[in-house]
Structure formats: C-alpha cells, structure tokens
Amino acid sequence: MRWAEAIAVLGGTPDAWPRLEARYGEPHRRYHTLDHAAAVARDSAWLAQDLGGTDRAVVAVAAWTHDVVYDAKPGEDERASAAWAREALAGVPEPHIERVEDLVLTTIKHDAPPDDLLATALLDADLAILGAPKELYAVYAKAVREEYAKYPDDVWRAGRIAVLEGMLARTLYRSEAARTRWATAAEKNLTTELTHWRRDQPDHR
Template sequence: MRWEEAITALGGASGAWPRLEARYGEPHRRYHTLDHAAAVVRDSAWLAGGLGATERAEVAVAAWTHDVVYDAKPGEDERVSAEWAREALQEAKVGEAHIERVEGLVLATIKHDAPADDLLATALLDADLAVLGAPEKQYAAYARGVREEYAKYPDDVWREGRIAVLERLLSRPLYRSEAARTRWATTAEKNLTGELTHWRRARDDHR
C-alpha cells in the first residue's frame, strides 16, 4: 500500500512522503533503505491480507516509518522513528487512535515482541525479518549491508556483537505466524546458522 493511500485510508492528507524518502536515501544507509521499507510494506500487506482496510493502512504506515530514522543505534532509532511517525501523522490530521496504534507498532520492533493476539504486530514483525529467509545471495547482501552500516565498530567488536545477535535469533522461533514460518523459517535457519558458523570460525582464527 502506497504511503499516500494509507494516509488517506486513515482519514488524513499528508505531504510527508518527500521527507520520508529523503530519510531513507541518507548516504550512510546500505540495507535500511527505501527498498527495505518497501519490502516490509509488501510482505506485511500479504501477512495482513485478512484484516480490515483501516488495520492494513496502520500496518502500512508503520512499515514505511519503522526505520525512517536509522543511525545504527538499536532501541534509540526505533523510538525516534516512532516519534517521527507521530509528528507526520499529526501533521496529516490523522486521528489520535490511529497515531497511537502506528506508534506502538514501530516501538514493537525494538524487541520484536508483542502480545500473541496482536495480528498487526505479527504482520509487521514477521515482514521485518523476511530477509532472513531470503535466497542465499540476497541474505549475503543484507549481511554485508548491515556490517557497512556499523562500520564505526572494529572487526572484533562487530564479530562478537554479531555472534550474540545470531545466537539470540536462533534460540527462539523467528516468526510469529504460520504463514511466515512456512514461507521463510527453514531458509532463515540455514542462513543464520551459516553466518554464525562463519563468525565463530573467524573468532577461532584470531585467537
């Protein structure tokens, strides 16, 4: 769902798209670009296909804005993105209930957690992790892009941090919905395990 279409479905009229597009076009981004946001919009729309038009619009706005602020500062980025979404929706004259819902969805991406019965959050969170279940070359491009976005960290610091992230991802179910599990889970586990093996070997090589 296009940005303007989603805003209209929520009763607003927004001119925020150019600002959003500019944010995602910042030169330090390698993976968290407008292409990523558009992919999350697409996949969350598929996962939320059975919901009502208003709910699908809320998911779409959350998907467009969930990484609108990205400075490789986990937690802080999501909170500032939620603030950006709130300001854009207020400017668009969207109702407070919709604003709160979108804000909450963006904030749910901090820990990638929400109540089990929250179908909107399920659609957004599963879509945000769809890349983990992408074909091998696409996954490798994602992993390189994220490393480049964290270029300020030396290799040893990055390696240990990445190992921790991969171990955490592999320690729990990746996807909340059956549809996402069926589509992405097997490949995601393979991709994550392969990358984890790579970084563990790199650690051993440096000991």
Template sequence: MEWPTAITRLGGDHQIAAVAWDDLQTRYAEPHRRYHDLRHVTAVAHDSGDLAVAFGLGSRERALVAVAAWTHDVVYDARPGEDERASAAWTRDELTNAGVPEADVQRAEELVLSTIHHSAPDDDLLATALLDADLAILGATPERYEEYASGVREEYSIYSDEDWRAGRVAVLENLLARPRLYRSDIARARWESKARANLAHELTRWRDADPHHR
C-alpha cells in the first residue's frame, strides 16, 4: 500500500500526506545510505502488505502496517535505537499533522519502535507482518543478500575491518542460534531456509578472513 493511500485510509489529509511523502523520499535518498534506502522500505512495504493480507488483517490495520513499513528507517545515521526512536517521532509528527486520529498515531509509533529489538507480543499480527518483512532480505537470492551485506558494511564504514568483522560475526552467530528467524509460519516457509544458508555462508566467509580463527 502506498504512503498517501495509507494515510487517507486512516482519515488523514491526502495533500499533507503528499508533502510528507516528498520529505520521506528525500530522506531515503541521502548519500550515506547504502542499504537502508527507498528500495529497502519499498520491499518491506510490499512484503508486509502481502503478509498482512495473508493474516486476514482489516483495511485500517493494513494501513498501519504500511505506514510503519514506509517510515521505520526514515531517520538513519547508523545509530541503532536512536534511529528508530527518531523515525517513530517523525511518524508521530507527520501523522498528527495530517489529522490521523491519536489512537492510530500511537499504534504506528509503537510499530516503528518494535523494530529496535525486533520484538513484540506473539499475538501482535501487525508487528509480525512488519518485523518478518524487515528480515525478508535475509532470505533473498545470494546475489541480493551480498548487496545487502555490502551495503550495511558501507553504512558502518566508521568501523575498522577488524572491529566490523568481530561485530558482524557476533550478529550472525546470534541469528543462527535462534530457533526461528521469523515470527510467522508463512514467513518461515517463504524465507527461513534461504536465510539460514545466506547467514551461514557469510559467517564462514568472515571466519575464513580472520587470521586468529582456527
């Protein structure tokens, strides 16, 4: 679902939503972004929309998922936690400005904040649609996964190769140790096996590049 459509479904003003959309696109085109760009959130909006439909969510619920998908990385400076909170604040400001009811503003804000730790109650289907879609890239083709991994490395170029390798290995090991990467059965059927193969391949590559690893 496109951003202006989602805002109007929530009772917001279409013209104000269009102005916010222009700002959103400008932000996602910032030169320091290599993965967390408009391509990424477009994919998240598409995949979360598919999951929301599969979950049987209503029109208003699907609009909330769409809003959060489009805005969850609208502020991005490679500062985990701070970025998501700033993105949630942007979401609140723009939805309020467009005249979206406070209850929906709060719900959209909560969804964006759920991406900080990728956690939410098990029965929260809106968050499940968003969070599973946000990790869909892990189950992409090996070529697209490599683009993602390289892009994230460029976004964190402030770190040395050695520090990045150590941190990335820890992230990959943590992900692979999870009993499941995705919250829903639908997402697991679609992406889980490919995601684990991609993660394992990257982990092997980093370990092979570590002169201290045996």
C-alpha cells in the first residue's frame, strides 16, 4: 500500500512524504534506503492481505517509517523512527499513531506476541531479504557492511558472526506463508555468510 493511500485510510494527509523520501535518500545509506522501505511495504501488504483495511494501512505506515531514521545505531534508530512517525501522523487518531509506534518499536528485537498479526506481517517482511536469491543476498550483505564502515573489520566480523548465529538459532519467520516462501533460502544464505566470516577470522585453522 502506498504512503498516500495508507495515510488517507487512517484519516491523515500525506504531507510528510517529501521529508520521508529525503531521509531515506541520505548519502550514508546503502541498504536501508527507500527501496528497502518500499519492499517491506509490498511484502507486508501481501502478508496482511486478510486483515481489515485499517489494519493494512497501519502496517503500511509502519513499513514506510520503520527505518526512516538510520544512523547504524541499533535501538536508537528504531526509537527515533517511531518518534518521527508520531510527528508525521499529526491529525491521525491517537490509537492508530500508537499502533504504528508500537510496530516500529518491535523491530528493535524483532519480537512481539505470537498473536499480533500486524507485527507478524511487518517483521516477516523486514526479513524477506534474507530469503532472496543468493546474488541479491550478497548485495544486501555488502551494503550493510558499508553502512557500518566506521567499524574496523575485526569488530564487524565478531559482531556479524554473533548476529548470524543468533538468526540461525531461532525461527526467523513468524507466519507459515513467510516460512514457506523464504525460510529455506534464508538458512542457506545466512549459513554461507557465516562460513565466510568464520573462515576469515585471524585464528581460523
């Protein structure tokens, strides 16, 4: 669902779009761009297709805003994005604003109650790239490394290994639809990248 359509469903005006577009166009971004937000909006719409119109609009707004602030500061970025969404939704009924904020904040730990269908749609869509064809996954992995360029290779390697191990140790996708579509490829992609970073460790034997 497009930004203007979703905002209209919630009773607001799409005036914040130019500012949102400008934030996603910041020069330091490589993966967390407007293309990523659009992909999450698209995939979350597919996952939320059986929900009501208002719920679909809430998920769409959360998708468009979940990375609107991105400075490679996990936790801080999501909280700042939620605050940005609140300001952008001025005029929208408070319950809808709160729901969008809550959804954006679920992306900090990628967790929410199992029965939260809106969060399921957003979180699964946000991880869809993990189940992309290997060539696209490689582009994603390279772009994320570039966004964290301030960290030296050894620090990045250790952190990335921890992230990859954590993702492989849990069930990535909350919905059956997402698991069917992306889980097998995601496991292969994550394992391949993890093997690369482990092999690249200075003390690797």
